[in-house]
Amino acid sequence: MDFELGEERRALRQTLRSFFQREAPTAEISRLDREAIFPREIYNKMAELGLCGITIPEQYGGNPMDEISRCVVMEEIARAGGCLIYAFAPSVAFCGVGIERYGSEEQKEKFLPGIASGKIRIAMGLSEPNSGSDLASLATSAVRDGDNYLINGQKIWTTGADTAEYIMAFVRTDREAPGHRGLSILLVDRTTPGISVRPIPKLAAQATHTCEVFFDNVVVPAANLLGPVGGGAKMIFSLLDAERVYVAAQACGIAQGAFEQALTYAKQRKQFGTEIINLQAVGHMLAEIASEIQASRLVCWHAAWRLDQGLSCSTEASIAKIVATEATTRCIGKAMQVMGGYSYALEFPLERFWRETKLYEIAGGTNQIQRNIIVKNLLARDDIDYFP
Ligand SMILES: Cc1cc2nc3c(=O)[nH]c(=O)nc-3n(C[C@H](O)[C@H](O)[C@H](O)COP(=O)(O)OP(=O)(O)OC[C@H]3O[C@@H](n4cnc5c(N)ncnc54)[C@H](O)[C@@H]3O)c2cc1C
Known part of the structure; x- marks a missing residue:
């Protein structure tokens, strides 16, 4: 087993972190949300950076990435802003993949270069x-x-x-x-x-x-x-496995963002003569958040790895979605508790994460439906060890 994310993916994460800090700072995302203005300029810059081509083959103008790298991208976009990932994921990660997998040659030529360049978005x-x-x-x-x-x-x-x-x-x-x-x-x-x-x-x-x-x-x-004709359901089901892994990755992204914010704050904020991280109740909340993120990433990347290997991923994708999205809801709540009243300030992304996080338990098939899928898959097997 190899638990290394690898230099390339680390560099990718760093590039994206700097890109979004520069192009999509918290204050700007808050303003766009408040005024309900579509982040067109930022989306175009994401396309210029090559993000919209991560699922598109090179021959159609893309720069395809493996599934774990895609998860890194999903994490960073979701962390930068829900409005960005909501614009990006349906078009690039769902519809783009669908056209690449099931489209005619004519359809691929018509849609894929446009998705990669950001000129075509598909809802x-x-x-x-x-x-x-x-x-x-x-x-x-x-x-x-x-x-x-x-x-x-x-x-x-x-x-x-x-x-x-x-x-x-x-x-x-x-x-x-x-x-x-x-x-x-x-x-x-x-x-x-x-x-x-x-x-x-x-x-x-x-x-x-x-x-x-x-x-x-x-x-x-x-x-x-x-x-x-009539093949719609089969196509949707095959696309939804990857979609669930990406939703899990997005959840990891906002949990990580909340964690870093709360950790930084807890190291600086003083009460009762000490930084609050030294108060055991506060330190424990941070330890719990770190543990939940670690567990979430591992199941998410494991499912992504299975996608990369061409292995079945239905159970693992559902597990990843449940584990990561429910952990993230808990993490955001704890991160807000650590920051106390300041967690409400629009100056920090926490209140935004808090509003955005619930959707991850609902979209891509609710978490109750994920549990149904896992049970159905368990029933269909003779063994109980689904881990490779
Ligand atoms: C902000 C936002 C963005 C969205 N974007 C898109 C989009 O771009 N495209 C799109 O097509 N959809 C989108 N959706 C819709 C989303 O995918 C659905 O909300 C989701 O699939 C659940 O469907 P529903 O809301 O109708 O809930 P329902 O299916 O009515 O479920 C209601 C409740 O019953 C539970 N339930 C239902 N059936 C079962 C069962 N068999 N077993 C156990 N529990 C069950 C559910 O888990 C849930 O708790 C979006 C939703 C939101 C809120």
Whole structure:
């Protein structure tokens, strides 16, 4: 076993840390969130740095990274700002990977260079008002009409839909097929007549809007169908493993950010004649945060390593998501406790981390659904030792 992150990944982390300190300081991210302004300039600079190409093959203008390096990138972007990771992850880490894996050559040439250069962003339209965890209840319909599909229905919680160039829409192409079988994926130009988008006022990362999207007789060329008709659910499930590992990594990033803030503060802040880190109750909270981050990173990187090896990762991705996201919620709470009243100040990123952290337990499949997946996988095996 090799527990070394390696020089290249350490250098990557350092580069990203400096980049975001310079280009996306806490005060600027807070301002963008308060004013709900999409961080376009920062996103463009992230693309210039090559971040938007980390999942894209070189022949399409990308600079692909291994899965553990991708986790390092996810950590640093999430730590810099929820609004940045909400804009980045659906497009680069989900839709980009989906097109690379299932797209036709024509689709790859059309979308992948644009994603890598930051000129194309794709929002992910899966959730609907009456279809959340239960994918089989997805109702937005796409009916074939000659060379086109006609889409009608509604999506909800589509992050970045108002600023993205495209929406990866999960649609029902066969009303008769049971459950998951009749689902397909269409790449829809967001400016197509019949689409209207309405941002939902929300708790955190307000700079990247999360939206309702309405489809009213929207005509989409059949050439924009991704993968096989009726193959939507299979494609989603295969993409969600990596998505869960990335969510776990993002959670690690904000836990690490909170930890560093609280540690620095506890070494400086004096009460009762001593730095508060010397008060055992405070020191213990910091020790607990450090332990939770360590445990979270290990399960996250283990799952990422399995992805890199081409090994099955369903159980490990779900474990990583549960462990890291729930640990992070606890870590942020403790970090705030260490900083006392100052944790409320907008000057520090802690209040932002606190607002952003809950989503990680919900998005990418709720943590209850992750537990269901683990149990299902355990039931399907004869042995109980799933560790390699
Ligand atoms: C800020 C934000 C951004 C988002 N961005 C996107 C996006 O870009 N694209 C997109 O498609 N979606 C997005 N989502 C939606 C997100 O993926 C869903 O909220 C999530 O999948 C859960 O669905 P739901 O909210 O409908 O909850 P529900 O499925 O209604 O679940 C409600 C509760 O019931 C529990 N539950 C449901 N079924 C089971 C079960 N079988 N066993 C045990 N417990 C169960 C859940 O765990 C949860 O606690 C976003 C959500 C938010 C809040």
